[in-house]
Amino acid sequence: MDRTQLHAILDEALIAHVGFTASHGPVVLPMTYARIDDALYLHGAIGNDLLRHAADGVDVCATVTLLDGLVLARSAFHHSMNYRCAVVFGRAERVTDPAELRAMSVALVDHLSPGRSAEARPPTAEELRATLAIRLSLDEASVKVRTGGPVDDAEDLALPVWAGVIPTELRRGEPIADPGS
């Protein structure tokens, strides 16, 4: 596992899909997150079901995927996608230490928009107490990457079908100010 690449994927993407096993079966929820050194901090109202269980030390899998391109081959069979994906396994631990929660808040806000934590009002002690967050070590993680063009069968290369890659990227548009801002 290439730790530099793992960090790069986690730092570039914005949403983790976090899976855990609930009483009725597997559940996967999107969560915001931030990386600090070799820990992933997961956070989000959407993930409350998970966060409520996390105090018990529940096994989770957090997967982060960047879609880099659509790979159009000459044959339907060889169509594919270019992507970079990080998969992190581990036991989720609820974060309760105020200093750690404060560091997490900084990392979360800067992950959305670099430098933002220096501008926004920092969390109060009350807000920190209301924050549900879990920490996941990056010790058990893997990275998968696909790059490049389509891999067609030799006998398909002469087909009169356009083949190639359509690059994809998450783009940020023009900021929309909140009224009164």
Add this chain to the structure above:
Amino acid sequence: MDRTQLHAILDEALIAHVGFTASHGPVVLPMTYARIDDALYLHGAIGNDLLRHAADGVDVCATVTLLDGLVLARSAFHHSMNYRCAVVFGRAERVTDPAELRAMSVALVDHLSPGRSAEARPPTAEELRATLAIRLSLDEASVKVRTGGPVDDAEDLALPVWAGVIPTELRRGEPIADPGS
């Protein structure tokens, strides 16, 4: 659950994060997919671990998330994201019927690029036999959506901090032709 909205999210997004419970714990893998009526067809080399178990009728959760914007509030605490998310629960069933696999191939290719299935070489019988695919009913699904600007506390509204939404969108770039295409 709004079925029109569920369909719209599944048709717009390109990757599902599919969770299942392996012997060592929960696993979440990104997979390509296509929707046909009220079924989700999941497919992908990355998901082989899952697909190999799917013949046994394994419980899965397939989650699809579209990130629509970064919500920057005046306080760190109220930072958020705008998103549309579909969560589908069910028992994965391995697809083996050639006609259904053929229909799935069409849907998968057209999902990547509308109309593409009419151009690409269709799958051979041998390729269909080599295709690992699972079907998931949309009967048990939920949709979650966040839209709009930040929701700051009243006492923070006068802070000299820019607040608003940075829209985000997966954009397709200029196609890159494969050599020989």
